[in-house]
Amino acid sequence: MLINCAAYQDGRKLADIDIDSISDYVARPECFVWVALKDPDPDELAVMKHEFDLHELAIEDAQHGHQRPKIEEYGESLFAVMHTVEKDDDGELLIGEVDVFVGRNYVLSVRRNTRTGFQNVRARCEREPELLKEGSAFVLYALADDIVDRYFPIIDSLSSEIEALEDRIFERNDSAASRAIIQDLYSLKRRLVILQHHIAPLQEAISKFTGGRIPNICEGMQAYFRDVYDHLERIVRTIDGRREMVVTAVQVNLGMISLAEGEVTKRLGSFAALFAVPTMIAGIYGMNFEKIPELHYKYGYPLCLIVMLTVDIVLYWRFRKSNWL
Incomplete structure (x- = not known):
């Protein structure tokens, strides 16, 4: 499904365009096109591959999904895989995937299994024309920053669950209540492991933009990606700390029993x-x-x-x- 397709020049939006016009705007060296897709079928990806001359391996990864968070270079273009984390009505974690193709004159974002879209990211970029002049690299940063910021409420909610469980541990409980506490602690630890599995690899991927050889597309954006890296480092450390708290809580609960x-x-x-x-x-x-x-x-x-x-x-x-x- 096509969500949005727009052309930008000098940090400002030119117009919403149709797919057939993409190649005309991509041919202009001072323009870039930003296309957003949701759960696309193979035919839609094939059209995008033709319009942006995308690498075959990157298209294959985007088509099959379930990729590990990563950022890969294909010549003068980048292919980034980032995972979104949301909670359903039962408190279980829903893992989605956002694949981003980035070139000098284009950004193609493909999201799967993600309830919340990125219209706010597009609005933010359009409100900051001075930064949007950086082109597709700034859009990649804005998408990564928004995805990482969405992790914080999830971490906060799990931290609140840990505090509530700690209060329950020190209440006078029968064997059934103690068993329920252990089950809840195990469920919490499992979700923390899932979070770490989907977040920690992204930290390693973003580190490519903070030092060493920076991809040409992202030159001048190191400070912004370093901010994303710092947020990820804080999140990963928080997850490690919460996992230790859960292990300690299990031990304390067994001691209370x-x-x-x-x-x-x-x-x-x-x-x-x-x-x-x-x-x-x-x-x-x-x-x-x-x-x-x-x-x-x-x-x-x-x-x-x-x-x-x-x-x-x-x-x-x-x-x-x-x-x-």
């Missing part, structure tokens, strides 16, 4: 002791021996009960004082 089991064991042991002492005394006097002391004593029975009761009262007081009961 062990403490709760220990409390139950102490209570059971305390009640067992309260019954054990009277049972021992009663068992001794229940033996079939005639020479048991005080066996025929007139007040032996009530005295024995008093001793049992006194011992239990003392034990109960000690257990209560030690917080075992």
Whole structure:
């Protein structure tokens, strides 16, 4: 699906154009054309390949999708793959892909499985004609910057989930609640791993524009791409920190379960002791021996009960004082 197709010159939009006119504007050295596609079919990509003279391997990657985030050079053009991350209504992560072809006189962006478009990026570029004069390189930066900025709300929401789970850990929970906490922590860790898998490679790709040999198309844009790289570095470090927090939370939760089991064991042991002492005394006097002391004593029975009761009262007081009961 064609979303937008426009021509720009000297940082300003000339006009929205149709596909058949693309080659006319691309032929002008002072112009560049920006085309946006959504979930295109092979025929649409074939037309773009013809209009912009795109590399066969780059077209193949864009057509099949599911590429690792990367930036590759094909002669005087670039092919960038970036992943978008969104959340569905159930809080699960939705991974999309944006493929960007960049040449001296064109930008072709192809997005797949992405709910939110990039109309705001086009509007931003058109509001900044001084920067848009840089041409297609600035558009590539603006797209990358917007995609990276969309990662921050996802990270913030996962951080809020971690804080909520940490509060739940220290509440008095039964075994079912503790099991649910562990399941939620594992789900959170899985989503953090997914995030790192789709974000960390982009950091490595963007680093190509921040030092060393810079592609000719992006000369003069190093400072802008360095800003994107810094954001990615911050995000990756945050993800690593949140993963460590999840691991720690799992360990703390298991520790709390062990403490709760220990409390139950102490209570059971305390009640067992309260019954054990009277049972021992009663068992001794229940033996079939005639020479048991005080066996025929007139007040032996009530005295024995008093001793049992006194011992239990003392034990109960000690257990209560030690917080075992």
